[in-house]
Amino acid sequence: MKLPAPLFPGHLVKRYKRFLADIVLDTGEEITAHCANPGSMTGIAPEGARVWVSNSASKTRKLPYSWELVEITEFGRPVMVAINTNNPNRIAFEAIDQGVIPELAGYDTHRREVKYGEKSRIDILLHKEGKPDCYVEVKNVHLLRRADGLAEFTDSVTARGLKHLRELTGMVADGHRAVMLFIIQRGDCLALAPAEDLDPAYAAGLRDAVAAGVETLVWDCEITTQEIVLRRNLPLKL
Missing domain, CATH: 2.40.50.580 (OB fold (Dihydrolipoamide Acetyltransferase, E2P))
Known part of the structure; x- marks a missing residue:
């Protein structure tokens, strides 16, 4: 981007x-x-x-x-x-369009801000005839409090984020794919974990969603004063 x-x-x-x-x-x-x-x-x-x-x-x-x-x-x-939290959606859409994320490749159409669930909009909806639709929710990450490189999400309580997890779980139950894509807008992290002390409800909700079949992807970024691009896939520690 x-x-x-x-x-x-x-x-x-x-x-x-x-x-x-x-x-x-x-x-x-x-x-x-x-x-x-x-x-x-x-x-x-x-x-x-x-x-x-x-x-x-x-x-x-x-x-x-x-x-x-x-x-x-x-x-x-x-x-x-x-620091701009509007960036990750654009970064993700460009990366998917360019085939950078293997797990999200192979779809014919990529649409943004599509209505779904209960008065919500999915960040990116991927579609290909003959395949289950893939609902991709993108989250921005930049919290790092530990010297071991463990990034955390979220940095404050997010009732909206918890709602998204539940709606993604509903998409899985209906036979679709659902993916939480965490984009870390910095390049010094080695893994991601939920910030249990800052929002225990979201941390529990994320574990429940993963157990129900919601997929998770974590990518960090290469950042210069000219552009921001996805760099590497990182593990999620639950």
Whole structure:
């Protein structure tokens, strides 16, 4: 997935009210950027961190700048993290379309935001005549609290995420495929586990969904100031 060009470097002053970030650009200009991330952003929004923002030409936007990337040092290792939680759906769709994910290859049509379940929309629906439809729910991951490289999901309580697990389980019961695709928007993780202490209900729901036949895939990303692409498949530890 190509990032908007050009990106403008600076340093984070603070992130606040979830969707706002004060940043000082390298030019000296002080801006408030939109932060497309409703989560807690634990560990990835330290004051003074090196960041990159994009600038929209839209005249209707209140905040023309959007925070895209942050460089942090985690457990002594520098790492680039993409903070926009809208990215994973685009990354996943492009990767599936290009045949990057073997488990999701071999389908004729790939559709986004298709209605299903109880007033929900599946992120990606894969279809091929003669095969069960494949419902793919994409989740963003960037929480890392351990030096052993174990990423965790989620970073806050997600009733919506639990609802998705139950609806995917229903798709399996109806004879379809259902896949949870976790995309880690950083490159320093070795595996993924549910964040049991932050959302025990989701952790239990994920184990129940897997036991019921919901498939899981975990991929990390290669991130530069030009693009974000899937890099490698990682294990899920339940």
